[in-house]
Amino acid sequence: MKVVIVGGGLAGARCCETLRANGFEGEIVLLAAEEHLPYDRPPLTKAALKGELNTQLRTDYDALKIDVRTGTAATGLDTSAKQVHTAGGPVEYDALIIATGAAPIRLPGSERQLAVRTVDDSRSLREKLVPGAKVVLVGASWIGAEVATAALAAGAEVTCIESGPAPLGNALGEEIGKRFVDWWSEVDLRLGIGVREVTDTGVTLTTGEEISADVVVAGVGVRPDVAWLGGSGLEIDRGIVVDENLRTSDPHVFAVGDVAVRWSPRAQERLLVEHWDDARTGPDAIARTLTGGESVAHDPVPYFWSDQFGHKLQYVGHHSSTDTAVVRDGVDGKWAAAWVDDSGLLTAHLSIDTPKLMIGARAAVSAGARPDALALRDIAQPLS
Numbered sequence: 001m002k003v004v005i006v007g008g009g010l011a012g013a014r015c016c017e018t019l020r021a022n023g024f025e026g027e028i029v030l031l032a033a034e035e036h037l038p039y040d041r042p043p044l045t046k047a048a049l050k051g052e053l054n055t056q057l058r059t060d061y062d063a064l065k066i067d068v069r070t071g072t073a074a075t076g077l078d079t080s081a082k083q084v085h086t087a088g089g090p091v092e093y094d095a096l097i098i099a100t101g102a103a104p105i106r107l108p109g110s111e112r113q114l115a116v117r118t119v120d121d122s123r124s125l126r127e128k129l130v131p132g133a134k135v136v137l138v139g140a141s142w143i144g145a146e147v148a149t150a151a152l153a154a155g156a157e158v159t160c161i162e163s164g165p166a167p168l169g170n171a172l173g174e175e176i177g178k179r180f181v182d183w184w185s186e187v188d189l190r191l192g193i194g195v196r197e198v199t200d201t202g203v204t205l206t207t208g209e210e211i212s213a214d215v216v217v218a219g220v221g222v223r224p225d226v227a228w229l230g231g232s233g234l235e236i237d238r239g240i241v242v243d244e245n246l247r248t249s250d251p252h253v254f255a256v257g258d259v260a261v262r263w264s265p266r267a268q269e270r271l272l273v274e275h276w277d278d279a280r281t282g283p284d285a286i287a288r289t290l291t292g293g294e295s296v297a298h299d300p301v302p303y304f305w306s307d308q309f310g311h312k313l314q315y316v317g318h319h320s321s322t323d324t325a326v327v328r329d330g331v332d333g334k335w336a337a338a339w340v341d342d343s344g345l346l347t348a349h350l351s352i353d354t355p356k357l358m359i360g361a362r363a364a365v366s367a368g369a370r371p372d373a374l375a376l377r378d379i380a381q382p383l384s
């Protein structure tokens with residue numbers, strides 16, 4: 001049997017490792033659009049913006065006997081012929097794993113805007129973060145907050161334009177997001193204003209105001225990289241639709257990581273997770289399905305972290321916009337947040353500088369806990 005993996009990111013590398021770890025002895029081909037071997041992305045807006053850092057993953061492709069083809073993008077998919085198209089000709093497969101991740105959303109206007117998705121993006125931004133540089137960030141998101149942290153540390157002047165009412169508001173809601181405004185005190189944070197376009201000298205806001213900038217960074221989200229799958233017949237709904245076994249609408253094709261929209265029996269809905277932990281753990285389920293003869297489910301409680309303004313945020317679970325957010329108070333100004341649905345089920349939890357709290361919260365979300373009002377409001381009380 002021959003397995004072809006498209007996408008040389010974390011999920012692609014983990015597919016190589018887990019297939020061999022599960023005893024797969026057939027041919028494995030890894031098609032990677034970038035010229036680099038797979039590397040880790042979370043440090044690109046953290047340590048890598050502060051200095052040179054090798055973020056390459058430690059996978060030993062020679063020892064694993066992987067045919068790695070860097071600089072080779074898949075350009076199309078023919079599921080009836082079981083072929084992936086590339087500029088160098090078709091590549092045949094018996095099983096295909098799609099791990100093409102996500103691509104940043106670009107703002108209208110000048111090409112001089114930067115987004116941080118690749119190691120090359122991170123290097124080119126790092127060169128521009130010098131004392132006195134005028135940096136305009138668009139989006140007070142996870143990426144925006146981490147870039148702001150690095151830009152301030154480099155002595156840059158930072159302005160952030162956020163169309164919503166609060167930092168991290170899209171992810172955590174307005175009420176919780178507003179509690180982070182103080183962290184942005186050294187940034188000229190403009191909330192509730194959009195960017196009309198990026199210009200050759202900076203940005204033009206929806207109000208018509210122009211702000212000059214040496215560097216403009218777009219942190220307005222990503223979209224699953226599915227453009228090359230047009231006409232393939234695979235079901236797409238934002239990303240590639242997969243079941244809990246990470247199998248697509250074609251039985252010989254799987255998808256994993258940021259590109260996949262997976263059915264979660266736990267959440268009873270399709271999830272587009274886009275977190276490092278999901279890309280790291282999903283490949284093992286595919287490898288076990290391909291080697292074991294039985295389909296293996298992948299449905300962990302989602303987990304995400306961010307390092308910003310000297311703090312570590314850790315979010316576990318998945319809340320919907322109709323869930324109730326509860327602020328959990330602790331001593332010495334510490335706080336956390338929990339989300340519960342209409343039935344009192346704990347759906348998600350946010351810890352701030354309290355990794356131990358995150359571990360308990362993860363177990364509670366996983367166990368389907370229904371904490372009482374005291375446990376919800378008091379950080380010292382166990383959630384389950």
Ligand SMILES: Cc1cc2nc3c(=O)[nH]c(=O)nc-3n(C[C@H](O)[C@H](O)[C@H](O)COP(=O)(O)OP(=O)(O)OC[C@H]3O[C@@H](n4cnc5c(N)ncnc54)[C@H](O)[C@@H]3O)c2cc1C
Pocket residue numbers: 006007008009010011012031032033034040041042043044045072073074075099100101102116117118143225228256257258259274275276277279303304305306307
């Ligand atoms: C700057 C940054 C910081 C982050 N910080 C955090 C964090 O703190 N915590 C967290 O949980 N998550 C974080 N993430 C998210 C995390 O890195 C991703 O969830 C993870 O990288 C997803 O892995 P992946 O393999 O699915 O996709 P990717 O890492 O995006 O890899 C996909 C690869 O496929 C390649 N590709 C695309 N199209 C094709 C094609 N047609 N043919 C061949 N190859 C193709 C791409 O070039 C890319 O190399 C961060 C992401 C970024 C960009």
